Amino acid sequence: MKCEFCDSETSKKKVKKQHWFKGRLYIVENVEAEVCNECGERYFHATTLDRIDKIISGDHSVKEVLSVEVVSA
Numbered sequence: 001m002k003c004e005f006c007d008s009e010t011s012k013k014k015v016k017k018q019h020w021f022k023g024r025l026y027i028v029e030n031v032e033a034e035v036c037n038e039c040g041e042r043y044f045h046a047t048t049l050d051r052i053d054k055i056i057s058g059d060h061s062v063k064e065v066l067s068v069e070v071v072s073a
């Protein structure tokens with residue numbers, strides 16, 4: 001597909017995604033995305049996002065638990 005921001009081509013890649021679900025933040029590895037070759041913008045299919053919600057809401061294994069700092073810029 002074409003990037004909405006810079007009009008460059010995107011490539012299919014597996015990425016690490018920050019994903020909010022019911023007020024909690026998850027880091028999900030191995031997520032399929034279209035990534036812009038130029039600006040790095042990432043695009044996720046709605047079906048991919050639905051699948052992540054399903055994984056999180058069901059029984060899933062947890063690789064690692066991180067504590068996250070929230071800061072103001």
Ligand SMILES: [Zn+2]
Nearest residue numbers: 003006036039
């Ligand atoms: Zn782009």
